[in-house]
Amino acid sequence: SKTRVGVLLRQPFQKSSNQNEQLIKLKERYQQMCQQLKVLGKALNQRHQALVHTAKSRVAVAKAFSAMGAVEGSPMSDHTGSWSVEDDAATGPPPSYTHCMSIIDLQAESRASEFKAFALDYFVDWQETVTTRINADIKKTDQYRQDADHYKTKVESLAAGKKRLEEKKRPVPDSTLEKLRRNQEKLEEATIVYNAAALDLFLLMEELVDRAWRDLYPLFLAVLQWDIETTQDDSSVVKDLKEMVEKLKELQDTQKISRNRMPEVAKESAKNLSTRPEGVDAVDVPFGGGDH
Numbered sequence: 001s002k003t004r005v006g007v008l009l010r011q012p013f014q015k016s017s018n019q020n021e022q023l024i025k026l027k028e029r030y031q032q033m034c035q036q037l038k039v040l041g042k043a044l045n046q047r048h049q050a051l052v053h054t055a056k057s058r059v060a061v062a063k064a065f066s067a068m069g070a071v072e073g074s075p076m077s078d079h080t081g082s083w084s085v086e087d088d089a090a091t092g093p094p095p096s097y098t099h100c101m102s103i104i105d106l107q108a109e110s111r112a113s114e115f116k117a118f119a120l121d122y123f124v125d126w127q128e129t130v131t132t133r134i135n136a137d138i139k140k141t142d143q144y145r146q147d148a149d150h151y152k153t154k155v156e157s158l159a160a161g162k163k164r165l166e167e168k169k170r171p172v173p174d175s176t177l178e179k180l181r182r183n184q185e186k187l188e189e190a191t192i193v194y195n196a197a198a199l200d201l202f203l204l205m206e207e208l209v210d211r212a213w214r215d216l217y218p219l220f221l222a223v224l225q226w227d228i229e230t231t232q233d234d235s236s237v238v239k240d241l242k243e244m245v246e247k248l249k250e251l252q253d254t255q256k257i258s259r260n261r262m263p264e265v266a267k268e269s270a271k272n273l274s275t276r277p278e279g280v281d282a283v284d285v286p287f288g289g290g291d292h
Helices: 002-010 021-069 097-167 174-210 213-233 235-255 262-267
Strands: 082-084 089-091
Touching (some): 021 097, 021 174, 097 174, 097 213, 097 235
Antiparallel strands (some): 082 089
16 A cells, blocks of 8 residues: 555665675684685695605615614614515614614504594584585575665665656556565565574674684694694603613714714815724735836
8 A cells, every 4th residue: 555655665774785894804804714724724734644754754764774874893783773675674673763763654654544533534524614604604695685685776766766756746656656565575574584694694603703713622632632642652662762862872982983073074184084993004905006
């Protein structure tokens, strides 16, 4: 009716928009969080890969040390250990460097699997779940806003046409009034739907962005506990390595080994550098010769 249309036209219409200041700031913080999640995810992936690569590189270094230390008569061989190429495993009595590194290598695969299960898998689920949910709600809310804006534009256009007719003292067709009433009702419905969706979006983003620390907590705790457990697992290896260090210090004293003799190597004569047990005077190497 004309009375109903008049009442509706006098009601204040506020164009729906999710571009209010609070949502804008929340979206900015959400984008920042997404970037932080990318950085965290990259770091977790790198650590997961490093768990295996670091152990493999340690074994490679141990193999190289064992090859150098295996020179006949070298007192270092007991410390560097030896490596069986055929079995691809450390040989000789422990503790030795190759023995310790082989233990770490054996632990690496299980540690990497545990880290993936406790940390990486949770992170992937967290990142995908949060971004999927928020992005879907943003898209849905934007669509509701567009719907409300569409009906708002139609109502404004119809109301303006009605006003022009009234100013000219011309009758407003019933079809125009009916169309105006129908679009006004649709606008009210669309506005209610949008406002509810915008409120849900605000609450969702506020919870998952501003209180993301609640979702960070289980990941951080899992990594912390994993670090403690793996460090404890290394305690026996560390004990052996410390024992080796003490023995190497004894070797340094008995053999008078310099920590770094490269300055002397660069300048001193071969005789002064020589540490032959028999001394340089006992050297008898025929170099040939004769009258020239």
